[in-house]
Every structure is written in structure tokens, then in C-alpha cells.
Amino acid sequence: MKLLLIEDDRKTADYIAKGLAESGYVVDRAYEGRDGLFMSSGGGYDALVVDRMLPGMDGLALIAALRAAEIKTPVLILSAMGAVDDRVKGLRAGGDDYLVKPFAFAELLARIEALLRRGPIAGATVKLKAGALEMDLLARSVTRAGREIELLPREFRLLEFLMRHAGQVVTRTMLLENVWDYHFDPQTNVIDVHVSRLRQKLDKGFDKPLLQTVRGAGYRLTVA
Amino acid sequence: MPVSMRGFEIWRFLHTNAFRIAAVYFVLFAASVLALLVFFYLSTADFLERQIEATVDAEIRGLQEQHEIEGLLQVIRERSAPGRADNMLYLVTDPLLNPLAGNLSQWPREARQVRSGWFLFPIQVTTRNGAETHNVLCSVFVLGNGDHLLVGRDLHDAAVFRNRILTTLAWAGLIALGLGIAGGVVMTRNMLNRVEAVAKTAEQIIRGDFAQRVPLSGSGDEFDQLGSNLNVMLDQIERLMAGMRQVTDNIAHDLRTPLSRLRARLEVTLLEKPDAALYADALRETIAEADQLLVTFNALLSIAEAEAGSRRDTATVIDLAEIARAVAELYEPVAEEKGLVLAFEAPKPVRVRGDRHLLSQAIANLLDNALKYTPAGRVALSVRGENGTARVAVADSGPGIPADRREAVFDRFVRLEGSRSTPGNGLGLSLVRAVARLHDGAATLEDNNPGLTAVLTLPLAPDAPNVPEKPAPAVSSPPLAKGAKFPESGVVT
Numbered sequence: 154m155k156l157l158l159i160e161d162d163r164k165t166a167d168y169i170a171k172g173l174a175e176s177g178y179v180v181d182r183a184y185e186g187r188d189g190l191f192m193s194s195g196g197g198y199d200a201l202v203v204d205r206m207l208p209g210m211d212g213l214a215l216i217a218a219l220r221a222a223e224i225k226t227p228v229l230i231l232s233a234m235g236a237v238d239d240r241v242k243g244l245r246a247g248g249d250d251y252l253v254k255p256f257a258f259a260e261l262l263a264r265i266e267a268l269l270r271r272g273p274i275a276g277a278t279v280k281l282k283a284g285a286l287e288m289d290l291l292a293r294s295v296t297r298a299g300r301e302i303e304l305l306p307r308e309f310r311l312l313e314f315l316m317r318h319a320g321q322v323v324t325r326t327m328l329l330e331n332v333w334d335y336h337f338d339p340q341t342n343v344i345d346v347h348v349s350r351l352r353q354k355l356d357k358g359f360d361k362p363l364l365q366t367v368r369g370a371g372y373r374l375t376v377a
Numbered sequence: 378m379p380v381s382m383r384g385f386e387i388w389r390f391l392h393t394n395a396f397r398i399a400a401v402y403f404v405l406f407a408a409s410v411l412a413l414l415v416f417f418y419l420s421t422a423d424f425l426e427r428q429i430e431a432t433v434d435a436e437i438r439g440l441q442e443q444h445e446i447e448g449l450l451q452v453i454r455e456r457s458a459p460g461r462a463d464n465m466l467y468l469v470t471d472p473l474l475n476p477l478a479g480n481l482s483q484w485p486r487e488a489r490q491v492r493s494g495w496f497l498f499p500i501q502v503t504t505r506n507g508a509e510t511h512n513v514l515c516s517v518f519v520l521g522n523g524d525h526l527l528v529g530r531d532l533h534d535a536a537v538f539r540n541r542i543l544t545t546l547a548w549a550g551l552i553a554l555g556l557g558i559a560g561g562v563v564m565t566r567n568m569l570n571r572v573e574a575v576a577k578t579a580e581q582i583i584r585g586d587f588a589q590r591v592p593l594s595g596s597g598d599e600f601d602q603l604g605s606n607l608n609v610m611l612d613q614i615e616r617l618m619a620g621m622r623q624v625t626d627n628i629a630h631d632l633r634t635p636l637s638r639l640r641a642r643l644e645v646t647l648l649e650k651p652d653a654a655l656y657a658d659a660l661r662e663t664i665a666e667a668d669q670l671l672v673t674f675n676a677l678l679s680i681a682e683a684e685a686g687s688r689r690d691t692a693t694v695i696d697l698a699e700i701a702r703a704v705a706e707l708y709e710p711v712a713e714e715k716g717l718v719l720a721f722e723a724p725k726p727v728r729v730r731g732d733r734h735l736l737s738q739a740i741a742n743l744l745d746n747a748l749k750y751t752p753a754g755r756v757a758l759s760v761r762g763e764n765g766t767a768r769v770a771v772a773d774s775g776p777g778i779p780a781d782r783r784e785a786v787f788d789r790f791v792r793l794e795g796s797r798s799t800p801g802n803g804l805g806l807s808l809v810r811a812v813a814r815l816h817d818g819a820a821t822l823e824d825n826n827p828g829l830t831a832v833l834t835l836p837l838a839p840d841a842p843n844v845p846e847k848p849a850p851a852v853s854s855p856p857l858a859k860g861a862k863f864p865e866s867g868v869v870t
Contacts, residue, residue: 235675257664307706333703339707339741343710
């Protein structure tokens with residue numbers, strides 16, 4: 154998987170690139186907006202990580218230019234501006250996800266992974282499958298190995314998000330943003346409680362746990 | 378230099394709006410005074426002339442009647458005897474214009490051909506000042522016996538009187554114009570001084586003296602109103618600046634301690650014998666500490682943002698009941714985990730104008746606190762709209778807060794004794810209050826006997842046709858069935 158990192162602060166760029174390389178990605182770097190646009194306009198990357206404030210060309214302008222040229226490479230925006238309005242602007246410009254600085258590296262990794270896998274499963278899917286787990290989005294039913302699992306609406310949406318990202322690490326912030334549409338840190342670890350409830354329902358009567366906790370990062374729904 | 382300064386000041390004065398207004402008013406004033414005086418003079422002069430004519434007319438009619446009864450000459454002689462200085466002139470002549478009686482020496486040359494009617498002629502009069510030429514207005518008449526009668530009046534006194542009026546009016550006009558100019562200048566200067574006082578205050582503030590305020594005259598006029606509005610604005614700005622300064626101070630203070638601790642931990646770890654496991658542990662602890670720092674930092678920023686009121690323009694009409702229901706839903710498993718009962722009650726939609734994210738966070742903070750500090754029992758979240766006010770109440774059965782400490786906990790970083798072992802940064806309620814203020818509302822704590830009730834009040838949105846904003850589902854799934862949502866009211870756990 155080949156990534157392009159467009160970030161003007163060299164120290165930040167160095168440590169992000171190092172971390173991504175250690176996680177198995179091939180990373181190219183651009184330190185300036187116009188260079189970044191030039192490099193990414195070839196379409197040779199699987200995903201872009203773009204800082205919002207860049208010299209030469211603003212990050213949002215860069216993304217808008219790419220989208221105008223019909224280049225659909227997924228883009229993760231990095232920004233120090235974390236207000237809801239700023240996020241909305243970023244996503245409107247054509248960004249696929251928005252991560253506020255400073256961030257946990259695990260968060261960045263999880264989000265890049267989510268972006269890379271997103272493409273094919275999006276759209277008019279009616280059924281989701283992850284290992285023995287099956288979800289019917291129309292009938293709103295869930296079965297594990299053919300056995301029906303009763304879920305509350307919010308649990309259903311939580312599981313839906315986890316299934317769409319099956320096999321990937323999903324962070325608490327990602328869940329809070331995508332399932333609840335909240336952009337603040339609740340003081341209590343509410344997400345953990347919700348996940349553990351869901352886990353109990355999923356694993357009841359089964360030996361093998363489906364929902365794993367990834368230490369320091371979040372959760373992963375096992376595929377196998 | 379002083380001369381040119383003076384010149385500059387006058388030039389500046391002439392270019393002020395106040396001067397222009399005063400000048401226009403002065404011209405109007407002068408024109409009306411002048412018109413009034415001219416009218417007065419003309420009507421007075423006209424009246425004088427008519428009166429003279431009437432006098433002469435009456436006299437000649439009387440003498441005509443006298444002539445019928447005889448003895449006219451005698452009467453004329455009596456009336457024109459020297460010493461009767463009433464400015465009347467009389468003359469009776471025979472048909473050949475030879476004088477018979479009267480105080481005029483001869484028939485005026487200008488009136489030889491005139492049989493009857495009015496005319497004007499000059500006479501030579503000897504006075505104390507010497508010989509003078511006076512104009513005489515007279516009427517002549519031919520009597521039944523062919524004698525000619527002339528009755529006239531010396532116009533000299535009338536002319537003197539008219540001149541005096543003219544002089545008086547001229548003086549009156551001059552005085553009025555003088556007063557007008559003086560008044561205009563005083564008014565303009567006064568206005569300029571008031572404006573200048575505002576400008577001077579602004580200059581001082583620009584130079585950095587933020588305590589300056591616009592002086593008020595106390596008359597409550599427009600200038601006072603402008604000044605007091607400016608002062609209120611300045612107070613507000615000063616308060617906001619003080620708030621920002623406090624935030625900065627608090628951030629600096631609260632971040633300094635954990636930052637030093639973090640640094641110390643890393644230093645001490647380096648001093649120890651190199652050991653991978655030890656290093657990894659130290660790094661993990663450092664990361665955890667850094668995360669906590671970030672949480673505090675973000676909370677402070679949220680508060681500052683809410684206090685700065687920068688999100689006011691994004692406010693839309695939203696349903697507070699719906700927002701509270703979503704938050705209750707988020708926290709419901711937490712309550713269950715702790716063995717608490719979380720009740721939610723919102724009988725009908727409560728529309729307010731506000732920011733969904735901030736209000737969600739505020740309610741979440743209230744609920745978070747209630748659940749954290751209630752060891753056992755019940756927490757109730759209710760939303761009601763009454764008398765133009767939306768009221769969100771979170772009532773718990775916990776230990777409560779003593780009445781004298783209930784205001785203090787809204788301050789930043791304030792945590793009560795006994796709560797320090799519970800995780801938290803002492804910023805939750807500060808944010809609630811900031812959000813309440815941003816929405817023109819209030820946040821208070823009340824007694825729940827036993828326990829505490831945290832109340833957030835906001836003004837209700839006026840009945841607008843706006844549809845309440847629905848939390849946008851970020852996952853692409855069909856919307857949930859209405860009945861499947863958090864129950865409208867009742868006990869959940």
C-alpha cells in the first residue's frame with residue numbers, strides 16, 4: 154500500500170512517515186502544497202494524508218483541485234483546527250476523514266486502514282458478513298452461525314460500523330464520531346461500556362470471542 | 378508655528394459637520410429675521426402714510442362744512458395761528474389764488490392748475506437749525522364761492538419717525554444676527570467638544586489604557602446615549618479579555634504541573650539502568666499522561682470557544698428533548714454498569730436556538746457528573762419547556778454539594794474535597810456554564826433533598842417553522858423506526 158504524506162512540518166512528517174513505514178506502508182513525502190498536488194495528481198497512491206495548513210497551496214484547495222480533476226484517492230485531513238465547522242469545511246472540500254492534531258498514532262493508523270478498505274463495500278449493500286456473523290440491513294437482523302442475536306437500535310448501528318470495518322482496528326473516537334456523531338471526549342469511557350454490552354450479546358453461547366480489545370487503540374472485529 | 382496651528386484648527390473647524398449644520402441654520406435664521414424686519418418696516422410706513430392722509434382728509438371735510446356756515450376764514454386764522462405746532466398747513470385764496478388766510482405764504486406753484494386732489498410739494502421752513510426743506514402732503518379743494526382751500530401736513534416728523542424705526546430695526550437685526558452667530562459657534566464648539574471627548578477616549582484606549590471610559594454629561598442626550606453604549610461595549614470587551622487572560626493563565630498553570638511531572642519521569646527513567654521493559658512502561662505512562670493533558674487542553678479550548686461566543690452564528694433551531702434523549706441513551710449502559718437507575722423524561726419537543734454539539738456536550742457533562750458522584754440510587758434527566766424557558770434538569774440521589782460551595786464548582790479547575798480520587802479535571806461544569814451563557818441561559822445547582830439537581834435553562838425558540846435538526850446518521854443505514862428509540866419517558870434501567 155502506497156501513501157502520500159503532505160505535511161510541511163518536517164519533524165511531524167518524519168515521525169508519521171516512520172510510524173507508517175513500520176506498519177508496512179510505503180510512504181512518499183511532500184512538504185509543500187503544490188508539490189503535493191503534482192505528486193498526487195498522477196493517481197498512483199492508495200491514500201493521501203494531507204495537512205490542512207500548507208505553504209504554497211492550502212490543504213483544502215489541494216483536495217478540491219484533486220476532486221475537480223476526478224481523482225478519487227481517499228484523503229485523510231490532518232488539522233489543528235478541531236471545531237465542528239472546521240471538520241464540516243474539510244469534508245465538504247472532498248476529504249474523506251478528518252483527524253485533529255495532536256492525535257494518537259494508533260488513531261491515525263486505524264483511520265488510514267478504514268479509508269483504504271472503504272472503497273469496494275460502500276454503496277447499496279444489503280447484507281454484511283464477517284466470519285460467522287451476518288447482518289441483514291433491511292430486515293435489521295443479526296445472526297451468528299445462524300443463531301439470531303437480539304440487538305437494540307444503537308447496538309445494531311455500533312455492530313454495523315464494526316462489521317463494515319471488520320478485521321481493522323476501530324478507535325473509540327471513530328465510534329463516537331460515526332455511530333453517535335459526537336465530537337467531544339466524554340469523561341467516562343462510555344464507549345467501552347457500550348462495546349462490552351455488545352460483546353456479551355455477540356459471544357453469549359459461543360466459546361470464541363468475536364470482538365477484541367486492542368490495547369491503547371480500540372477494538373477489532375475478527376473476521377475468521 | 379502657533380500661527381499655522383491656529384490656522385489649521387480654524388480650517389479643521391470649518392470642515393466639521395457641526396460647523397456646516399450651524400452655518401445652514403444661521404443662514405436660515407438670518408433670512409427669517411430680515412424678512413420679519415422688512416415686513417414690519419413696510420407695514421409701519423404704510424400705516425403712517427394712511428394716517429396722515431386720513432387726518433388731512435378729515436380736516437378738509439370739516440372745513441368744507443364750516444364754509445357752509447360761514448366764518449371759515451376766522452376758523453383758518455385760529456387754526457393756523459403761530460404756536461399751534463401740530464404740523465398742519467392751511468391756506469385759503471380767492472379764485473385768483475391770492476392768499477386770504479392761513480399759515481402758508483403763497484399757493485404752491487406746483488398746484489396752480491390743480492382744482493382738487495392730492496399732491497406733494499416742498500416748503501422752506503426756518504427752524505432753530507436754520508432753513509430746511511420739508512415735504513408737505515396736501516389736499517386742495519375749490520369752495521362754492523370760487524375760493525381755493527388747501528390743507529396739508531408737514532411730513533418731516535413722519536420721516537424722522539420712519540428713520541428712527543429703520544434704525545431701531547437695523548439694530549434689532551444686527552443684535553439678532555450677532556446672537557445667532559454666537560449661539561452657532563457655542564453650539565458647534567459644544568458638539569465638537571463632546572465628539573472630541575469620545576475620540577480622545579478612543580485614542581487613550583488604543584494607546585493601551587483600557588480603563589478609560591467616555592465621559593458622560595449626565596443629561597441623557599444622544600451623546601450620552603452613544604457614550605454609555607460605547608462604555609458598555611468597552612466593559613464587555615474588557616470582561617472578555619479578562620476571561621481570555623484567565624483561561625491562558627489557567628492553561629499555563631494547569632499544564633505546567635503535569636508537564637513537569639512528565640519531564641521528570643522521562644529524566645528519571647533515563648537515569649536508571651537501560652531496560653527495555655522499564656522503558657516501555659515509562660513510555661506508556663508518559664503517553665497516558667500526555668493524553669490526560671490533551672483532554673484538559675481540549676476542554677479549556679471548548680470553554681474558551683463557548684465563552685467567546687464564536688459559534689453563535691451557526692445556531693439553528695433544535696429539539697433539546699431529542700438531544701437529551703440521545704445523551705441519555707449514550708450514558709444508559711454506564712448507569713446500568715454502576716447499578717444506578719437512569720430515568721429520562723421529556724413529554725414533548727422543546728425547541729431552542731442553539732448549537733447541537735455544545736448542548737450535547739453540556740448535558741453529557743451534567744449526566745457524567747451525576748453518574749460519577751452518585752454511589753447508589755437514581756439519576757433523573759428531564760427536559761421541559763415552560764413560560765418561554767427550556768429547562769434541562771439532572772437530579773441525582775448522591776451526596777449533593779453544600780449550598781455555599783455550589784457557585785464555586787462552576788469555576789475552572791475547582792474540585793471539591795473528597796472528589797479528587799474520582800477521575801475528572803474540574804472543567805465539566807465550567808463548560809456547562811459557558812454553553813448556557815452562550816445561549817443566553819443559565820446553569821445552576823439546586824438541592825434535591827437528598828442529592829443534587831443541576832439545572833440548565835435556555836430561552837425557548839420563538840415558534841418558528843424550522844424543522845429541528847436531526848442528528849445526522851454517519852453510518853449509511855436506514856433511519857431507525859420511531860418506536861425503537863429511547864422511550865419518551867419512564868425508567869430505563
